[in-house]
Amino acid sequence: MTQSPVLSVTDLVVEIPTRRGVLRPVDSVSFDIAAGEVLGVVGESGAGKSMTGSAVIGLIDPPGRIASGEVRLNGARIDNLRPSEMRRIRGKRIGMVFQDPMASLNPLLTVGDQLEETIQVHLGLRRAEARKRAIAALEEVGIPAADRRIDSYPHEFSGGMRQRVVIALALAAEPEMVIADEPTTALDVSVQAQIVALLRRLCRERGAAVMLITHDMGVIAETADRVAVMYAGRVVEIGPVREVVGAPSHPYSVGLMGATPSTSGDAASERLKQIPGAMPRLLSIPSGCAFHPRCPRAFDTCDREAPPLLRSGSSLAACWLCSPDHQHLVQSATLPEAIE
């Protein structure tokens, strides 16, 4: 029996009208996240990762808007709700963790005030009860002496501790899902490991679905169950982490993994693979497969037609090389080398 997903995004398109034309930072994006599952979203700067997250929680700055597609939370559409309804979903049913913890914290209120308010509003508890819950929440995320630290202001915490507080806040109302956008990018390696472990443990214990956005391939490899790779606003590959990171299908995913230096393996002095060029600007996205000008394996179909997501092992990849019609092309292209 397959469980229905907590979050289901279908053919999502985000558009931003500008004087020079309509930009599409998110283009026909689809994915599901099940309860207790971590979906990692990777891709280089400008790929549309944050914009996808913002679209899910209804936080796209006008004039940007969701132009088409659907977002469903446990089966019910949330992309067409009124702003006031959406506000109630954020914080209560969807928790959020951003790169800058101060984006989620009010510098003028104590940590306790903020946690207690969230708990009171969303769980309908009384003050004294809410305070107890808030202390328990801080203990759970590993704040030492939580019963004293609860009356401190955000600036009295270190960066890592602040991010713990934000996680406590994001989970306080027992949300069905959590969106974490680069939650550890500003933190030191040792603290990053703590925060990632914490996020994963808490979400698993509570069966929350997690969308983890990051450009750090290592964090994704260790944390995600499934991975979506984004390029120029589209999902170009999606599948189980072992496949997408360990044996990627799409040439862009292959390039990303090959360009990432590693602390393990014996490849210390092996040269990093380069992907030539850079992510295209939104106003000049190449025709056909948007990756074709940078792709080492592009062939004649690639600049004419955009590839749909095609099956490749247990993953889906938007690359013509994965199309059965092109399998003969792939083989004949590699055959001469093989014979040599």
Added chain:
Amino acid sequence: MTAGPRPALVRADHLGRVFDVSKPWLNRVLEGEDRKLLHAVTDVSFEIAPNEVYALVGESGSGKSTIGKMIVGLLQPTAGDIAIGESPRTGRSTRLQMIFQSPFASMNPRWRVRDIIAETIADPSIDRGARAGELLEKVGLSAEDAEKFPHEFSGGQRQRIAVARALAADPDFIVCDEPTSALDVSVQAQVLNLMRDLQEELALSYLFISHDLAVVRYMADRIGVLYLGRLVEDAPRDALFAEPLHPYTRMLLEAAPRLDAFGREAPPPQGEIPDPIDPPSGCAFHPRCPLANRRCKTEAPRTLALENRCVACHAVEEGRSA
């Protein structure tokens, strides 16, 4: 730290830097506060040989940038010495350059790229425009880019311009302070490969500063690990990764996310970096160290010189590993 077979190009000898972070005098008097001193760098010694890449790795606030700035003379040490040797390539004194993390901050936005690059050319007999074009091609841009302004380039391209500018001074030695940490992985790979190629081709030496162990592993011949301003371990790259000796180095290696460790659930490291104004007594790492004992809490470990590497840890000295 030990004298190598070849004379060092750059030698840091018991280097230290203290910052006075006290409030102004009047405030201190009124609020009855003491002077506050921040020991950003304490007793750091290392040597960099000609044609060698020496990396300093450590978490934020460990003193990496402060050391880099002292080496190139942007900041005065408050203790110790820096000895800059003679360049074996030219016979004259070693020329130093520096590349920063955010190339934009170090470029005048109103200058053309040609002038930004040519600024460091010392020799008046050189045709500056031609040289700038030549260097742009060397770093993978085109000579025509010399006429453009910095804002017309992407982050990776600007970092290439910063490399070209450093090369214009015909340096022997470049301090690279987190040169790729603002870049995407694919662009980072381009810049790191470029820097490695140039290092080989021009027989350069680098002091390569980074918080990213994977990047350091890719670039360095030798690595120094900093914790709260002190060098806790110094070893050749392969030795450091194969057999890290200092408990902090081990913790860093253990915590670094790995591409091949799917679903790894190693217990994360303990604690956070302490306040540098009020560092722990004894070995500064002791509150987070799984091997700490009574001696670690009171006595700062001395630097133990082993064959081709150094480490400052009581547990290593005492032969304790648990």
